[in-house]
Amino acid sequence: MMMSSKKLTQLSVICWVAVLFCQSVQSQLQVGFYRNSCRRAELIVRNAVRDGINKDRGVAAGLVRMHFHDCFVRGCEGSVLLDSTSSNTAEKDSPANNPSLRGYEVVDDARAKLEAECRGVVSCADILAFAARDSFDLTGGISYDVPAGRRDGTVSLVAETSDLPPPTLNVDQLTQNFAKKGLSQEEMVTLSGGHTIGRSHCTSFRDRLYNFSGTNSQDPSLDATYAASLKQKCPQASTDTNLVVPMDTITPTISDVSYYRDILANRGLFTSDQTLLSNTATASQVNSNSRSPLGWKRKFAAAMVKMGQIEVLTGNTGEIRANCRVINS
Template sequence: MSGRMLMSALILLVLCECMMLEARLQVGFYENSCSMAEFIVKQEVTKAFFKDKGVAAGLARMHFHDCFVRGCDGSVLIESTPSNKAEKDSPVNNPSLRGFEVIDSAKARLESVCQGVVSCADIIAFAARDSVEITRGFGYDVPAGRRDGRISLASETRSLPSPAFNVDQLTQNFKNKGFTQEEMVTLSGAHTIGRSHCVSFSTRLYNFSSTRSQDPSLDPAYAAQLKRQCPQGSTDASSVVPMNPASPAVTDVGYYRDILANRGLFASDQTLLTNPKTATEVARNVRSPFLWSKKFANAMVKMGQIGVLTGNAGEIRANCRFINS
């Protein structure tokens, strides 16, 4: 190779490396372009939380449902059209997913001070972190620089884990997104806050199998309580119960205590006791709440980097509900 060709190759390599660096998410990404970005999102989350404490769980779940479908690109926010049913209107998201108005409020404020700068995908990531913090979980830095996707398909929400999954299915589902089994157990702890619609677990109460009406792994006293809250055959969409009744608005290890007491609400929660490794993780998290909080924060940061669009990919939506025309 001639000296000129070698120099050209080195220049090309440097340029490629620079482009890769530009494409990475960065903590403090908006420091120069919109310095108030994270503060504005935090204000909107805080305001909404004091009106309805359950919105924190909704925003954390929204981040999860965004990232596990097409990556963290804000596609979960896009409205359906006559020709396309979007993610937010799939059965797994509608009517259970909430917090959209918080994202709308934050986006409107950000557009008024930094037009066309802050992505909807980053707003979701910031709002999820703020929701963990405001419910007494560990705060963490959010690397930003995500851009918004332009595609949202309800059919793709099949990649989200089902509340009926067993431990092997959960492990594989999370592995598909780059997570270890331990990280799966860690992130499952997000169920320590928030609520669930009765339909998500009613099979465990009334139609568990051909020979059993009730899931035998469910604590009988807890099952009786749930049956009072969720009568058989009820189709009331407003029928909801807390995921962790003892502290539904606190990010703590109460979720894991419930599992040890056979009071995990979903089959996908209680199944963590059926595998020696995941059962050990559940018990370890109960014994070491500080360590779990740190692991959870780290896992949230990792989740926020699934399939992100950066650089010139995607767009910065002017309105989080609609792709730019």
């Protein structure tokens, strides 16, 4: 059936508004946003990240993951950094974030130094975006320009962490989860490569070892030798919730394509990792990334920049927190 000229005009207006909205977000976030207002902002954050990594190499993975978890809940506006109060449980205390997220002290360090140099200028959301970039770069990835100008949100609700993808999702569920945030399936596979650094608590994948899909046995897609190694590190009878294993079996502190090579060898730690081989398109991307270290790093950088623009607050919305853990009084 032919669409009326009136409906066509309405549709054109809607599409044009959508294009203008996307362009406005990109124009409000700018590379070098603090060039005049706080010239050393990005250097100060980078130095804080370097100091943090020197003390604890695992902080890098924590900061990359923290930025991801920030952007997927309410957008990239620093709500993951807010502490719980007597009347509200914040995002950071959700089981999806606690105890797995690390690096808050690095953000605090950068915040304090920035406040000493240019008070009330740099947002906590931008600090986190810079810190994620620097964490990737300082662990063997690459550096990339981060558009800035985000403002900080004033709400953090534990219930909203349901937007975060759990490690049990299959490839279709992952694709849908990322699509809700405007990210493509290929970008999902690319960003999953962030698991190349860091660690996981045994509780996040225990069912794959001992009770996969309620079968009282291990996930048949797991490499047998790898599964035996994981069982040694995560005993079935253990009640220790602090037991951890590296996400990447080969180079767990280096941002490289070993993550994808692990998946090809059936050594993906999470269901959400190994499931990438269950779909023709995503399996092809895993293969391609495994063979192209620099290509994956460039794609990861581009995907991080795109993710960093999800539902940002700019202009006069939000605030610039003096302390990233609490809203301004």
